[in-house]
Amino acid sequence: MNKEAVEQYDSSVYRTPDGYTSDIAVFTIHSEKREHKPPVVNLMLMLIRRAEQTAEGTPNIEAGKWALPGGFVQPDETALEAAHRELEEETGVKGIHMKHYGMYDRPGRDPRGWILSNAHYAIVPEDLLVSRKASDDAEDVQLFRLEELKTIPLAFDHAELIADAIREIRSDLLQTTAAKNFLPSEFTYSELQAVLLTVTDDPAIKSEQAFARKIKTLPFIAEAEGKTTARTSKKPAKLYKFKEMDVIKPIYTARY
Amino acid sequence: MNKEAVEQYDSSVYRTPDGYTSDIAVFTIHSEKREHKPPVVNLMLMLIRRAEQTAEGTPNIEAGKWALPGGFVQPDETALEAAHRELEEETGVKGIHMKHYGMYDRPGRDPRGWILSNAHYAIVPEDLLVSRKASDDAEDVQLFRLEELKTIPLAFDHAELIADAIREIRSDLLQTTAAKNFLPSEFTYSELQAVLLTVTDDPAIKSEQAFARKIKTLPFIAEAEGKTTARTSKKPAKLYKFKEMDVIKPIYTARY
DNA sequence: CTAATAGTGTCTTTAAGACATTATCTC
DNA sequence: GAGATAATGTCTTAAAGACACTATTAG
Numbered sequence: 001m002n003k004e005a006v007e008q009y010d011s012s013v014y015r016t017p018d019g020y021t022s023d024i025a026v027f028t029i030h031s032e033k034r035e036h037k038p039p040v041v042n043l044m045l046m047l048i049r050r051a052e053q054t055a056e057g058t059p060n061i062e063a064g065k066w067a068l069p070g071g072f073v074q075p076d077e078t079a080l081e082a083a084h085r086e087l088e089e090e091t092g093v094k095g096i097h098m099k100h101y102g103m104y105d106r107p108g109r110d111p112r113g114w115i116l117s118n119a120h121y122a123i124v125p126e127d128l129l130v131s132r133k134a135s136d137d138a139e140d141v142q143l144f145r146l147e148e149l150k151t152i153p154l155a156f157d158h159a160e161l162i163a164d165a166i167r168e169i170r171s172d173l174l175q176t177t178a179a180k181n182f183l184p185s186e187f188t189y190s191e192l193q194a195v196l197l198t199v200t201d202d203p204a205i206k207s208e209q210a211f212a213r214k215i216k217t218l219p220f221i222a223e224a225e226g227k228t229t230a231r232t233s234k235k236p237a238k239l240y241k242f243k244e245m246d247v248i249k250p251i252y253t254a255r256y
Numbered sequence: 257m258n259k260e261a262v263e264q265y266d267s268s269v270y271r272t273p274d275g276y277t278s279d280i281a282v283f284t285i286h287s288e289k290r291e292h293k294p295p296v297v298n299l300m301l302m303l304i305r306r307a308e309q310t311a312e313g314t315p316n317i318e319a320g321k322w323a324l325p326g327g328f329v330q331p332d333e334t335a336l337e338a339a340h341r342e343l344e345e346e347t348g349v350k351g352i353h354m355k356h357y358g359m360y361d362r363p364g365r366d367p368r369g370w371i372l373s374n375a376h377y378a379i380v381p382e383d384l385l386v387s388r389k390a391s392d393d394a395e396d397v398q399l400f401r402l403e404e405l406k407t408i409p410l411a412f413d414h415a416e417l418i419a420d421a422i423r424e425i426r427s428d429l430l431q432t433t434a435a436k437n438f439l440p441s442e443f444t445y446s447e448l449q450a451v452l453l454t455v456t457d458d459p460a461i462k463s464e465q466a467f468a469r470k471i472k473t474l475p476f477i478a479e480a481e482g483k484t485t486a487r488t489s490k491k492p493a494k495l496y497k498f499k500e501m502d503v504i505k506p507i508y509t510a511r512y
Numbered sequence: 513c514t515a516a517t518a519g520t521g522t523c524t525t526t527a528a529g530a531c532a533t534t535a536t537c538t539c
Numbered sequence: 540g541a542g543a544t545a546a547t548g549t550c551t552t553a554a555a556g557a558c559a560c561t562a563t564t565a566g
Binding site (some may be wrong): 014015016017018019020072073074075076077078079100102103105106107114116118170171174175176177196200202204205211214215218220247248249250251252253254 | 270275335358427432456461467471474504
Binding site for chain 2 (some may be wrong): 527528529530531535536537538539
């Protein structure tokens, strides 16, 4: 590295952003048990309601509207690290799957100035969200079904961030092995199927028999030899697990 | 919007980034004709050699190393707009396909300070790059085959940006209709096949007969009725075009 | 026994894979 | 006619789709 060059560099010739934030679209799958009927399984998004006042007691921007959790990135961390830190501060959840999916930098998107947002989506198993920090007022943190999102007031350009997050998680669930982040390490065919059905109505995935057969032939899924569980039905069901491998299925071919 | 809140907001309580840059991985497909043999077709990446001195005459950081073209984003534009502007300034090329694929913000990635890089990849048909601006010294702008990239000195963390760009364009070419950006609006099966073969060796794509048959059944490709061209062979070949549609092919199913 | 999910048998239909053959044109 | 790419014919094999049927167990 050229030391002289570093010292001579004058960043003041360029205008610099007024802030760099990390936002998180936290998804979970909510399963609602019903008597004598299969459970209603839904993909849900966690939003927080912006407070009327800031911590300093001044009126808060976009107060009362719903927003993705997030906050300013510190100079000694990446936005991904900030997202993990903020999600833990907000919900007590840590160690979950998180992925960058977009960058939002349209001039005027935030009235406070030139503020960049690095957007991530997170996948959180439902049970982790239930054991949420007591410090959060339940009124201000809420899970929404995806259809509900059109009907509530959203802060800043978060309607756009959310629409993009949904598109991203949908394609990741169907085209990568991302579904594993909603599941225990060993799972039944019907558990995997339930995750996929939150984002698709493909008949080949909808049919129990077809899917139960298909899962055995998928190169990225292995049987957990000999293991079964009765957690999804009275009859014990075989357990499967994801293999560690990259999957690219070209749209131009049929097989793997 | 809450006006009082805007005025009371004090951005100085947070440290702000020292710069926001937009970088571009410019890909093109180079086709080298040979006598009595099929042409050698390769995916190539354009890089620029960093000057010894800045425009102000001071020593340049990372001078002499190869880097992705790019530069600082202005407050009145998005990084995507900046990428288009910079690519035109650099190569005279405009109106081409450009896509965000990553954000690079690791502390220390740029010795000049806390500098964020919003990375894009661009797809440029080869003939547009040939008519490059004369103002560029040919020595300092060069196309590299992907294998060559391991052997040349790269500036900053651009080795990482480039590796991610290659992964992204590879998966986009195979899993989306991105290949259309390397092709004329109407193309033969062998032209599409040549594009795909730059990023895959899938036997179903490699075989002429198999691919010529398969292209007729793809739901996102239509025949250009009655039209043919002889530009790829002595025998006139049918022309095809991409339909305007989203394609998601789940890894869990066989058909569309 | 009933109800529910798990899992198999089997037949039909469709598509993939392989390989040979024909078509069209330039040189 | 040689040589190149384009395109089809046809046979074999594998997989998808459909539907009936069996298995296991809680209540």
